[in-house]
Amino acid sequence: MDAEIIVVGSELLLGQIANTNAQYISHRLSSVGINVYYHTVVGDNRKRLLEALEIACKRADIIITTGGLGPTMDDLTKETVAEFLGLELVLHQPSAQAIREYFTRRGRTMSDNNLKQAMFPREAIILPNEVGTAPGAIIEKDGRTFIMLPGPPYEMQPMFENHVIPYLAQKGNEKIFSRVLRIYGIGESAVEEAIKDLLENQTNPTIAPLAAYGEVTLRLTVKCHRAQDPLELIKPVEDEIRRRLGRAVYGVDDDRLETVVARLLKEKGLTLAVAESCTGGLISNLLTDVPGISENLLETCVTYSNQAKINRLGVKPETLEAYGAVSPQTAQEMAEGILKTSGADIGLAVTGIAGPGGGSPEKPVGLVYIAIAMGGDVEVKRFHNQGDRKRIKFSTANTALDLLRRKLLEL
């Protein structure tokens, strides 16, 4: 079964927002064996939406729209799809009731135009909106499935997961399954070199490398019967890749370096404290995105000024004077200082130059020192990261998390 995604919204054509809905839906459809061959974005315009529907019907079995289900005059997806299919809109009482209750719960009065959101063709399966007011709908007509979803991602996603995926999963016999291997600390060409023969002889699973922001991913994709376990087909290839790349493979699918570090800290029952300078709190921010990290992360000091490095971490003024804030000596004292003053089991410290100012021929923008202190030992490593300020912060934070991960794996 082939699907086309039609995202309705003039704000996308103005470049105001990115089309994350098409990405999300595509990603999820592939997991239930549905191919997506086209994304179309069209404005809030009846005539152009009609044309897009006509084109989509020529090339897809499943047509999924997002956006244009709201209460305003601009919202015309449902009206246009109904017109296209020759169906009449009538008030869906349970939806009208749910919308009224939505407003009552919030102590707000409902304006009448909100009931427009409860108008659907009689033939439609209504998809309740658990987060907002506009329900979605599925309509089967002439061998095609039309699925209309709201535009805001936080409304669309739960509706898609809870109602659309189960609906579609029972339609096909074949499924496509992907597993992403995540790799950090070696470059794309080195990865490709190491698995060259596997890349050249790939069949099922296929292997697709992608490099972005210092990380390399390998997407292993298998096609199999829906009753089959796709992981069985993936396992031998994954095992071989892991054998060759070793610890550079840090995780799979939605793993992030911070989630892997958090898991390792938990497994080993260790506490961490962080001293940041050029990353400005990003390492801490990434780690605290992981639920439950408060049991293992005691604290972070973002010692941006030299004075803070001295006061909070006990970095010696002489060290700063002699070697500068961006030096292996300062990184070492920061790591030792955060370890000692926090009482944590591990101290991680980062100092560097994020730019755009502050660089020099000896210490260029992107120069970074990362130190890990544990017990009586400190290890300091030097890196030179590239890009603008945000990119240097990001790659530095990830490099630090990766070093910490490798350290934890050794314990």
Place this chain on the structure above:
Amino acid sequence: MDAEIIVVGSELLLGQIANTNAQYISHRLSSVGINVYYHTVVGDNRKRLLEALEIACKRADIIITTGGLGPTMDDLTKETVAEFLGLELVLHQPSAQAIREYFTRRGRTMSDNNLKQAMFPREAIILPNEVGTAPGAIIEKDGRTFIMLPGPPYEMQPMFENHVIPYLAQKGNEKIFSRVLRIYGIGESAVEEAIKDLLENQTNPTIAPLAAYGEVTLRLTVKCHRAQDPLELIKPVEDEIRRRLGRAVYGVDDDRLETVVARLLKEKGLTLAVAESCTGGLISNLLTDVPGISENLLETCVTYSNQAKINRLGVKPETLEAYGAVSPQTAQEMAEGILKTSGADIGLAVTGIAGPGGGSPEKPVGLVYIAIAMGGDVEVKRFHNQGDRKRIKFSTANTALDLLRRKLLEL
């Protein structure tokens, strides 16, 4: 002139990446008066790309593709466009030379397939790639403009800015110009209520409200002759909106709360130190994304554990015992503590429950206290934010930055 953007890449149809190229190009095209009515995404597939080109030619004067210009077998955009237009590909010597030099500079040997990137129709205007190896091209044929750009955003964007925008700017006589007003601290419906009459009577500029992640934006868009100053048409409407919404309008266009706070700190010559708990370093991370902030931000303590709140900030154990870590009392002592121990002019403190665990009926997930200490005064405010862990962190960080911004405006 109407444009259609065709993004070529199977990775988009698998949901592996978001279509940021279409967003970027759309945003920039509107500034030179070119309407975008459709985005199409199609895989690396000759037949389907041919069909997409055929459809695009029926509805657009300018067809812009991204992706598929690289050296591999999968890269077939140029070949397919040439086939579609009935043009022959020949080696473009200057491009071949540039690609050879690209490899030489990096001390790498060039494999022959790289020369595929230098093959173009004789009729094409070649767009040099200043960052990577694949040049782009512009072809004028039968009254239509075909523009082919590379897929990686960091290659596409400079090529678009330096070569495509100047090329297109001289084609049209009309331009569209947008200015975005950014609003924080009041909801979408309150904004719409306050400017209801302006929304109802909008002509040129048009006013488009959008709410996302706690912030409301109003996009003012004017159409005018390319010689005209669009800001003159926008100004009276913007002034009236600002008169009604007051300080809730925090900035325009690419302003962020953190850039506005950084600007105000700089203007007023004040230093800041931050004590974070539930935001986990996010406030600090946002502020340190702003170049030059190191002159005003001294340090941040992410005091995640109670012990860190006591050690680093001098929060009293009795306060934590009696009121808990998430309380106005603790927020106040955190703000006073960071002010005193850092020596900064302003202390900003945040404590709350980001979830998913840790909530109770009295102190639910999302409960947050924000305190600002300055001179001898401390102000504490209570908020209840909604959503998952990351969203609560994000809205809490922004609420804190907004409070700080309003405080700085009062000084």
